[in-house]
């Protein structure tokens with residue numbers, strides 16, 4: 001799996017380490033992490049099964065965007081976390097956001113409740129929970145289908161969804177600003193199962209590792 005991080009305002013070192021621990025423990029997944037967007041070029045993505053993007057802001061070249069779109073369209077898995085719902089905006093990158101199914105618009109920060117909607121292997125058996133995080137609001141493409149897995153109860157905004165793009169599977173999770181979400185077991189389970197699901201596993205179990213970001 002390729003893990004792309006970088007940009008402003010997040011504890012990248014802690015969060016990339018957490019992703020690695022969560023996903024590598026007890027699985028065959030091996031994480032290569034980078035902040036170099038050149039890694040999204042098609043030939044560079046060839047060895048990977050999943051691309052996990054949590055990078056913030058900035059831009060993307062046509063070759064990088066084309067590489068990522070082609071990777072997913074041809075059956076690669078894509079996980080987009082938190083700030084990556086607004087990544088690459090300096091370049092427009094409309095097809096990235098259409099592939100994702102929505103685009104970050106705005107947020108404040110505070111406590112809210114998340115409830116799960118419908119049945120899906122990623123959220124199977126999970127119960128609603130309270131969390132402190134940035135309360136992302138999105139521009140949602142009305143003509144793009146999304147299977148919403150979780151919503152914020154205060155305003156009904158989707159917090160997690162899945163979709164298909166070409167032959168690839170896409171999972172998006174809006175949570176993840178800081179340790180309050182990262183240390184939440186539901187967040188960890190969604191990240192773990194969501195990545196395995198994106199990689200083609202239709203019945204992912206529970207993560208063996210527990211992660212804890214420091215205060």
Ligand SMILES: [Zn+2]
Pocket residue numbers: 009010082083134176177178
């Ligand atoms: Zn954030």
